[in-house]
Amino acid sequence: MTVYTLNPLKDSRWADFVDWHPRASIFHTRGWLEALHRTYKYEPVVYTTSAPGTPLANGLPLCRIKSWLTGDRIVSLPFSDHCEPLVESLEEGKEILDALQRELQREKFKYIELRPLHLNSLTETGMQRNESFYFHELDLRPPLDELFVRLQKDSIQRKIRRAEREALSYEEGRSEKLLSQFYALFVLTRRRHGAPPQPIDWFRNLVTCLGGRLKIRVASKAGRPIAGIVTLGHGDSMVYKYGGSDASAHNMGAMPLLFWKAIQDAKNAGVQKLDFGRTDCDNEGLITFKDRWGSHRTELTYWRLSPQSAPIPGQWKRKLRFAGPIFACIPDRLLEAGGRVFYRHIG
Numbered sequence: 001m002t003v004y005t006l007n008p009l010k011d012s013r014w015a016d017f018v019d020w021h022p023r024a025s026i027f028h029t030r031g032w033l034e035a036l037h038r039t040y041k042y043e044p045v046v047y048t049t050s051a052p053g054t055p056l057a058n059g060l061p062l063c064r065i066k067s068w069l070t071g072d073r074i075v076s077l078p079f080s081d082h083c084e085p086l087v088e089s090l091e092e093g094k095e096i097l098d099a100l101q102r103e104l105q106r107e108k109f110k111y112i113e114l115r116p117l118h119l120n121s122l123t124e125t126g127m128q129r130n131e132s133f134y135f136h137e138l139d140l141r142p143p144l145d146e147l148f149v150r151l152q153k154d155s156i157q158r159k160i161r162r163a164e165r166e167a168l169s170y171e172e173g174r175s176e177k178l179l180s181q182f183y184a185l186f187v188l189t190r191r192r193h194g195a196p197p198q199p200i201d202w203f204r205n206l207v208t209c210l211g212g213r214l215k216i217r218v219a220s221k222a223g224r225p226i227a228g229i230v231t232l233g234h235g236d237s238m239v240y241k242y243g244g245s246d247a248s249a250h251n252m253g254a255m256p257l258l259f260w261k262a263i264q265d266a267k268n269a270g271v272q273k274l275d276f277g278r279t280d281c282d283n284e285g286l287i288t289f290k291d292r293w294g295s296h297r298t299e300l301t302y303w304r305l306s307p308q309s310a311p312i313p314g315q316w317k318r319k320l321r322f323a324g325p326i327f328a329c330i331p332d333r334l335l336e337a338g339g340r341v342f343y344r345h346i347g
Contacts, residue, residue, distance in 0.1 A: 001049050001091065003099035008033050008046045008061060017056040017086070025275075026234035027080035028061055031209040036063060036078055038209070039202045040344050047096045058087040060096050062112075069345040071110035074100065078347025079198075081239075081278040082117045082135070082300060097127075101305060111306035127303040135300035136276035136290040144267050148260075152292035159253030160260050166252045169220045170261060174207045178216040182228035185218075185244030187332055192247060196339035203230070203242075217261060219254040227254035231262050236272040238262065259293065 008014035008030055018024040026032055033044040042063040050056045061083065062076040077083045087093040100112050113130065140147065151157045171178060183200050190197040206214055210232065218228040226249035230242040240262070245255055266274060276290045278300050291297060330338075 001095045002051070003095055004048055004051060006046050006048065006052070006059075008044050009037065011046075013050075013056045014046055014059065014061075017059060021086050022235075023084045023086060024235065025082070025084065025237065026210075026213060026232040026239055027077055027083050028086065029210070029213070029234060031211070031213060032080070032206075033061065033063075033077075034209040035202065035205040036347070038205045039199065040078070040347060042078055042347060047099060049092050049095055058092050058096075060085045060087065060114075062100075063347070064109075065347055067345040072107070073110045074104070074112045075347060076112075076114050079343075080115060081241075081275075083115045084117050085114065097305070101126075104305060105307060111304045113302055113304045115300075115302050117300065127305045130302045130304045132281060132302070133278040133300045134281055134287055134290075135278055135298050136293075136295040137298075138263075138274040138276065138293055138295040140263065140266055140272050140274055144264065147263065147267075147294070150294035155289075156256050156292050159256040161253075162251075163219070163253035163257035166221060168226075168252060168254055168257060169223075170217070170257070171220070172215055172217045172261070172265075174211075174214060174216060178218055178228075179203055179207060181218050181220075181225040182216050182230065182242075182244060185225060185228045185246060186242060187244070187336065188246060189244040190339075191332075191335060196335050196342050198343050199336065199340040201340075202343070206230075206232075215262075215265075217258045219258055221249060221252060221254075226252065227258055229255070229258045229262065233266075233269075233271065236270075237275050238266045238271050238273070239275040240277055 006014065015030045018028045018030070036042045037044060042065055044061060044063050046059045046061045048056055048059040050058065060076060062074050063078050064072070064074055065078065066072050076085070085093060085096075087096065103109070104112055114127065117135070148157065179200075183197075183203060187197045213233050215231050215233070216228065217231065218225050220226060225246075227245040228243065229240060232239040232241050240259070243255065263274060274295070276293070276295055279286050279290060287297075
């Protein structure tokens with residue numbers, strides 16, 4: 001079985017393949033890959049056993065990352081919570097991974113990382129378990145009133161009702177005004193967590209490349225934005241990807257209101273599941289928040305293939321925490337500049 005490569009930004013077969021494949025996500029789409037390329041100059045490539053000029057039967061999208069700071073590597077895919085290998089048999093998967101291993105040795109990459117939602121048979125291919133996270137997904141098929149009843153009463157139901165009593169205004173779309181409002185809240189939140197924000201160009205490129213698949217939702221009190229989220233849509237799934245809020249207004253219930261609005265929107269569009277994304281296993285507050293929506297929690301594991309010794313899970317995360325106090329106090333201009341430099345190397 002021969003393995004071929006294709007450029008998913010130029011080969012129209014990839015977009016067609018992703019549109020019909022039942023396991024494809026927003027992270028497989030050309031729009032997501034194009035945003036990665038425009039913002040961070042990552043080079044996307046798809047490995048497949050389908051010959052050029054023939055319909056695609058399988059494919060594994062990856063990005064080659066060149067970095068003097070963190071080393072050259074291949075990731076499927078940067079800044080993506082998960083990216084399922086779209087292969088239909090163990091034989092196809094093994095052939096593609098064998099080809100990747102040869103490239104790993106030939107080009108002297110530091111490692112190859114895959115982020116599948118399911119384990120498949122990666123343990124049989126010599127890949128090593130790396131970081132693990134929690135993954136939350138909410139089944140949206142029940143009626144809306146039943147979904148509301150399943151919400152935790154004190155922290156979710158009551159806060160949604162509190163937001164309604166507060167007469168918070170709600171706006172959604174993809175305008176530059178909404179993006180600016182969301183990004184200001186995003187920077188506030190990243191500062192609170194002791195981390196730099198991703199550059200605003202990343203979000204502008206997502207808006208441009210994903211178009212109607214992306215929606216910004218902002219809640220305001222008396223004209224002042226106090227919470228915002230970004231959701232992405234593909235097929236029967238809506239993905240919560242980014243959020244930001246003003247901590248001084250948390251008691252108003254703006255963030256629960258935004259998620260409830262997103263759920264209502266998804267139901268109206270016939271979407272069947274809400275993907276809450278990954279959560280660090282030690283982030284008890286966020287885990288609890290996602291649990292309280294009645295979502296199903298599973299383990300999400302990233303896997304690496306490396307010619308060196310076993311990778312050390314979370315080493316960059318620990319370095320980032322060490323720098324947290326610095327990020328928490330520097331001016332916004334420097335914080336955002338740090339993000340423009342930093343994220344290019346850690347995808």
